[in-house]
Amino acid sequence: MSDLVLETKDLVKYFPLTRGILFKTKYGDVKAVDGVNLNLRRGETLGVVGESGCGKSTLAKLLVGLEKPTSGSIVVRGQDTAKLSGEEMRLARRNIQLVMQDPYTSLNPRMTVGDIVSEPYQIHPDVAPKNQIRKRVHELLELVGLNPDHINRYPHQFSGGQRQRIGIARALALKPEIILCDEPVSALDVSIQAQVVNLLEELQDELGLSYIFIAHDLSVVRHIADRVAVMYLGKVVELGKDTEIYDHPTHPYTQALLSAVPVPDPTLRGHRDQIVLQGDVPSPANPPSGCRFRTRCWKAQEICATQEPALEPRDKSPHPSACHFAEERDVIHATQ
Amino acid sequence: MAPTTEVQARFGPSIPGTDPSAPLLAVEELRVEFRTRAGIAKAINGVSFEVNSGETLAILGESGCGKSVTAQAIMGILDTPPGFITGGQIKYRGVDVLKRSKEERRQIRANKIAMVFQDALSSLNPVFTVGFQLAELFRKHRGMTRSDGKKRAIELLDLVNIPAARQRVNDFPHQFSGGMRQRVMIAMSLALDPELLIADEPTTALDVTVQAQIMNLLADLQRERNMGLILITHDMGVVADVADRINVMYAGRIVEKAPVFDIYAKPSHPYTKALLESIPRVDLKGQQLNVIKGLPPNLTQIPVGCSFSPRCRYAQDVCKADPPPPLYPVQPGISSACHFWKEVRGDE
Ligand SMILES: Nc1ncnc2c1ncn2[C@@H]1O[C@H](COP(=O)(O)OP(=O)(O)OP(=O)(O)O)[C@@H](O)[C@H]1O
Ligand SMILES: Nc1ncnc2c1ncn2[C@@H]1O[C@H](COP(=O)(O)OP(=O)(O)OP(=O)(O)O)[C@@H](O)[C@H]1O
Ligand code: SF4
Ligand SMILES: [Mg+2]
Ligand SMILES: [Mg+2]
Numbered sequence: 001m002s003d004l005v006l007e008t009k010d011l012v013k014y015f016p017l018t019r020g021i022l023f024k025t026k027y028g029d030v031k032a033v034d035g036v037n038l039n040l041r042r043g044e045t046l047g048v049v050g051e052s053g054c055g056k057s058t059l060a061k062l063l064v065g066l067e068k069p070t071s072g073s074i075v076v077r078g079q080d081t082a083k084l085s086g087e088e089m090r091l092a093r094r095n096i097q098l099v100m101q102d103p104y105t106s107l108n109p110r111m112t113v114g115d116i117v118s119e120p121y122q123i124h125p126d127v128a129p130k131n132q133i134r135k136r137v138h139e140l141l142e143l144v145g146l147n148p149d150h151i152n153r154y155p156h157q158f159s160g161g162q163r164q165r166i167g168i169a170r171a172l173a174l175k176p177e178i179i180l181c182d183e184p185v186s187a188l189d190v191s192i193q194a195q196v197v198n199l200l201e202e203l204q205d206e207l208g209l210s211y212i213f214i215a216h217d218l219s220v221v222r223h224i225a226d227r228v229a230v231m232y233l234g235k236v237v238e239l240g241k242d243t244e245i246y247d248h249p250t251h252p253y254t255q256a257l258l259s260a261v262p263v264p265d266p267t268l269r270g271h272r273d274q275i276v277l278q279g280d281v282p283s284p285a286n287p288p289s290g291c292r293f294r295t296r297c298w299k300a301q302e303i304c305a306t307q308e309p310a311l312e313p314r315d316k317s318p319h320p321s322a323c324h325f326a327e328e329r330d331v332i333h334a335t336q
Numbered sequence: 337m338a339p340t341t342e343v344q345a346r347f348g349p350s351i352p353g354t355d356p357s358a359p360l361l362a363v364e365e366l367r368v369e370f371r372t373r374a375g376i377a378k379a380i381n382g383v384s385f386e387v388n389s390g391e392t393l394a395i396l397g398e399s400g401c402g403k404s405v406t407a408q409a410i411m412g413i414l415d416t417p418p419g420f421i422t423g424g425q426i427k428y429r430g431v432d433v434l435k436r437s438k439e440e441r442r443q444i445r446a447n448k449i450a451m452v453f454q455d456a457l458s459s460l461n462p463v464f465t466v467g468f469q470l471a472e473l474f475r476k477h478r479g480m481t482r483s484d485g486k487k488r489a490i491e492l493l494d495l496v497n498i499p500a501a502r503q504r505v506n507d508f509p510h511q512f513s514g515g516m517r518q519r520v521m522i523a524m525s526l527a528l529d530p531e532l533l534i535a536d537e538p539t540t541a542l543d544v545t546v547q548a549q550i551m552n553l554l555a556d557l558q559r560e561r562n563m564g565l566i567l568i569t570h571d572m573g574v575v576a577d578v579a580d581r582i583n584v585m586y587a588g589r590i591v592e593k594a595p596v597f598d599i600y601a602k603p604s605h606p607y608t609k610a611l612l613e614s615i616p617r618v619d620l621k622g623q624q625l626n627v628i629k630g631l632p633p634n635l636t637q638i639p640v641g642c643s644f645s646p647r648c649r650y651a652q653d654v655c656k657a658d659p660p661p662p663l664y665p666v667q668p669g670i671s672s673a674c675h676f677w678k679e680v681r682g683d684e
Pocket of ligand 5: 403404536
């Protein structure tokens with residue numbers, strides 16, 4: 001398919017666990033990302049949700065090349081990135097940009113806004129001739145709703161929401177097709193979150209961008225995503241269009257996650273299906289056999305411990321769901 | 337002095353001058369400022385509210401609006417200097433805590449009011465076991481022996497649903513997960529049977545599934561013990577699930593007070609209304625998110641008149657002049673610090 005801009009195939013990232021200082025011996029692996037297959041189409045937003053430590057940021061780092069996969073591949077516009085030459089790689093990288101969570105720490109405090117936004121042009125001098133850079137930076141600042149007159153200010157002179165705009169402007173500098181947002185609004189105040197979410201949506205319409213939007217806030221993801229991947233312990237457990245995931249979830253973990261999301265409407269109090277999960281998430285260094293969710297799952301049977309459920313459509317789940325007993329259960333709307 | 341009666345053994349000494357029919361906690365016209373090099377930050381500018389036994393009051397607002405400082409002033413843990421209480425009263429059962437002796441203040445705060453913080457790890461002592469820390473509380477404030485204290489500690493860990501409490505009581509804080517640590521914190525705050533619990537963003541650092549567990553636990557404990565609970569949060573979803581009444585804060589003032597059902601159905605202040613329109617809901621698709629333009633004010637230069645006026649779509653000239661709008665009574669139990677509350681409600 002030609003409108004496929006990004007694809008991962010059995011993507012794996014293990015972080016070795018080592019003992020000793022001088023002579024490091026390896027005694028295990030943190031299985032941060034463990035066999036992820038995803039794809040992204042032109043102009044669409046893929047949401048990635050899941051609890052702390054499930055591997056969302058590691059996935060993002062793999063996709064932008066900040067981490068090297070242990071195995072598996074990343075295919076950008078039909079090309080396997082592992083097989084690219086240095087120069088081809090540089091060009092491919094340019095096409096995927098990252099916007100990070102923390103606008104307070106992701107910007108260099110000693111650089112002016114102008115320096116920050118123009119930095120990508122220093123790294124990729126072939127994109128814009130030197131005498132054009134200032135003009136480009138002006139345009140970018142305007143595009144994200146910042147005053148271009150503030151080009152010589154430093155990050156600390158801006159609010160959190162404005163700093164996030166600076167990060168977005170820098171990500172847009174090289175005209176990428178794909179923007180990866182790792183918790184782009186989590187550190188922002190409620191009244192500022194909407195500003196940034198709306199900005200991202202406008203930019204997408206205007207520039208035809210594709211987004212991977214990573215967040216633990218399921219309400220924000222519902223708002224912005226066309227499709228959603230739910231992750232648990234390094235694996236995608238359910239994948240579907242937003243209504244499939246939110247209104248017709250079939251994996252028990254998705255159901256538990258959604259039922260825990262508070263809804264700002266007191267009339268729903270006591271009228272929603274609440275699933276309270278027992279226990280904690282197991283360690284990704286030693287995940288349970290079979291289905292990784294089985295230790296907390298109320299539906300688990302023997303087969304769940306012995307056979308790993310594949311992420312695929314099932315009898316009672318038209319969209320892919322990695323559960324032997326996948327079955328729809330509406331948990332976010334009112335019941336009687 | 338060893339406690340003399342059974343009541344004292346459980347609840348600590350009684351405080352002279354208290355009136356059992358007075359509100360559990362009444363904050364009146366509280367003012368707090370921070371005197372810093374950058375100027376005087378007026379963090380709390382005349383805040384008044386009451387909490388009674390058995391009810392949950394939510395204090396809702398964005399970062400920097402003064403939620404934690406309010407709690408710190410009540411608990412007597414304000415960072416002084418630079419922070420100073422410059423006016424107002426904090427009354428426990430009719431007794432102004434600020435006017436009592438240091439010892440009495442300590443008694444009230446140790447025995448009657450307790451607090452749970454956002455960051456459990458930094459409020460637990462890393463070098464002692466959880467059991468030891470709990471037992472110390474009982475020894476210090478209730479004159480219990482170490483071994484009796486330890487028994488109570490196990491009961492408490494059980495109460496907050498820590499599995500295998502008998503073994504885990506000997507663990508150190510870092511051996512618990514984030515959610516479990518928050519449970520331990522809640523256990524500690526309940527140790528001396530407080531009448532009022534202040535929870536400052538108790539679940540903000542936690543995952544949603546753990547957040548749901550902790551909020552359920554707090555709500556159950558509050559009901560069982562008929563405690564007063566002040567829940568401080570910026571999350572309108574959490575508030576909708578547990579609060580009875582809501583105080584919305586903006587720039588160190590309360591701008592709206594209302595029962596939870598009323599505020600979501602019909603907000604009376606433009607800020608509350610704008611906040612509600614700016615948050616996405618998990619059960620709706622295709623919502624238009626309304627943006628609140630601009631930023632909250634710098635507390636060293638709070639705008640004259642209504643401090644929300646620079647961001648407000650209802651603002652008129654009267655809003656930009658002193659005095660700031662008072663809390664107008666809207667209906668019994670509802671008040672709004674907006675000159676145009678009728679327009680905001682659409683009651684016009
Ligand atoms: N450089 C690293 N070395 C070792 N382990 C790592 C490293 N980076 C991440 N991990 C581990 O990999 C797992 C996945 O981490 P990751 O940061 O991807 O999670 P996440 O889903 O982004 O979580 P959060 O919501 O908290 O940001 C975690 O157990 C984490 O501790
Ligand atoms: N120790 C301090 N020194 C100087 N200023 C302070 C101090 N503590 C608080 N302030 C100021 O008082 C104001 C209110 O702070 P407070 O901590 O109450 O906010 P908050 O509503 O709890 O916000 P958050 O949601 O971020 O926790 C802030 O503007 C802050 O800058
Ligand atoms: S496969 Fe089994 S353990 Fe896993 S989610 Fe489904 S029922 Fe639960
Ligand atoms: Mg992360
Ligand atoms: Mg606070």
